[in-house]
Amino acid sequence: MSTRSTVILGTGSYAPERILSNDDLAHMVDTSDEWIRTRTGIRERRIAAPDQAASDLAVPAARRALEDAGLTPADIDLLVVATVTPDTPMPACACFVQQKLGVPTHSACFDLNAACSGFLYALDTACALLGSGRYRKALVIGVEKLSSVVDWQDRTTCVLFGDGAGAVVVGCSDEPGRGLLGTCLGSDGSSTELLCIPRGGSRAPSTCESIAARDHCIRMKGKEVFKLAVRGMDEAARDILEQHAVRADQISLVIPHQANLRIIEAISEYLELPMERFYVNVERFGNTSAASIPLALDEARRAGRIRPGDLVLLVAFGAGLTYGSALIRW
Numbered sequence: 073m074s075t076r077s078t079v080i081l082g083t084g085s086y087a088p089e090r091i092l093s094n095d096d097l098a099h100m101v102d103t104s105d106e107w108i109r110t111r112t113g114i115r116e117r118r119i120a121a122p123d124q125a126a127s128d129l130a131v132p133a134a135r136r137a138l139e140d141a142g143l144t145p146a147d148i149d150l151l152v153v154a155t156v157t158p159d160t161p162m163p164a165c166a167c168f169v170q171q172k173l174g175v176p177t178h179s180a181c182f183d184l185n186a187a188c189s190g191f192l193y194a195l196d197t198a199c200a201l202l203g204s205g206r207y208r209k210a211l212v213i214g215v216e217k218l219s220s221v222v223d224w225q226d227r228t229t230c231v232l233f234g235d236g237a238g239a240v241v242v243g244c245s246d247e248p249g250r251g252l253l254g255t256c257l258g259s260d261g262s263s264t265e266l267l268c269i270p271r272g273g274s275r276a277p278s279t280c281e282s283i284a285a286r287d288h289c290i291r292m293k294g295k296e297v298f299k300l301a302v303r304g305m306d307e308a309a310r311d312i313l314e315q316h317a318v319r320a321d322q323i324s325l326v327i328p329h330q331a332n333l334r335i336i337e338a339i340s341e342y343l344e345l346p347m348e349r350f351y352v353n354v355e356r357f358g359n360t361s362a363a364s365i366p367l368a369l370d371e372a373r374r375a376g377r378i379r380p381g382d383l384v385l386l387v388a389f390g391a392g393l394t395y396g397s398a399l400i401r402w
């Protein structure tokens with residue numbers, strides 16, 4: 073194992089301007105503000121403009137992270153984008169971001185898909201590559217334009233998701249005990265059908281009929297996913313704490329994947345850690361999948377919720393079913 077630690081040098085986020093409120097949704101499908109708020113905690117979500125692709129959301133988030141780190145795109149030699157909604161199936165969203173941001177051509181740029189756990193997978197990948205000594209500075213982005221894959225006629229899913237982006241700049245440090253202390257990633261591929269986009273891939277390319285049936289959109293068995301999300305995030309949190317011999321009450325702030333307020337409240341209860349130690353913004357953004365943790369992390373930092381020396385726990389769960397956690401000494 074490398075002795076070099078990896079530290080987050082800067083954070084940034086971006087959410088598109090347009091706000092879609094619960095009342096707006098009540099005009100589109102048979103739902104109500106009251107139902108959405110009490111079941112999910114969500115009040116509104118952001119929706120990208122039709123001409124905004126995922127890379128257009130990622131670039132301003134990345135610029136803010138670079139500015140926060142006091143760096144420029146020229147300093148980056150590794151660019152990892154976590155997303156399930158890339159600009160196009162090919163090439164990678166990371167290549168569009170590279171071009172728009174002006175990241176040098178000798179940089180390694182690629183996408184990674186671990187759904188809502190994607191940012192933690194990307195962070196772990198980038199930190200491992202930096203630790204190898206082959207790269208110096210990484211830009212790790214979580215971005216989604218989920219509005220492009222939401223079935224706007226399905227009230228069981230369309231109320232949950234939103235668009236946004238978050239980014240971090242990661243570098244190496246010789247200061248021991250600081251930065252990313254560890255990660256815990258996992259996946260259970262036995263329940264892929266619980267949360268998926270059934271068509272549009274190599275197994276079942278889109279046809280006129282499948283598009284008319286909106287089978288290129290998100291499908292979810294909400295009740296089952298809810299239970300597995302609570303269990304998966306609780307286990308991922310416990311595993312990383314145990315690995316590092318850290319008690320839950322030593323954590324200054326938990327940044328959970330923002331899918332549903334009730335999931336976060338259940339984890340708070342299981343870990344016996346009060347809700348004040350959890351950063352929550354799901355009420356304003358809904359579930360932004362891979363963007364949710366870096367977006368919340370950036371907000372929390374800028375709001376002064378994270379101070380040097382704090383222990384921060386990131387924890388996620390998503391389609392796959394994937395899960396993950398990361399422990400950071402800020």
Ligand code: COA
Pocket residue numbers: 102103104107108111112188227228229231292293294295296297298301331332359389390391
């Ligand atoms: N507005 C009004 N009623 C709705 C509705 C909506 N937007 N969506 C569903 N309903 C109805 C259902 O049709 C059902 O009606 P019925 O009893 O007549 O059949 C009723 O509300 C209850 O539905 P149910 O699915 O049991 O609700 P729930 O309490 O499980 O809440 C979710 C639904 C989606 C909010 C919840 O299951 C959830 O959050 N799941 C996890 C989702 C998630 O976070 N996924 C991503 C993880 S990364």
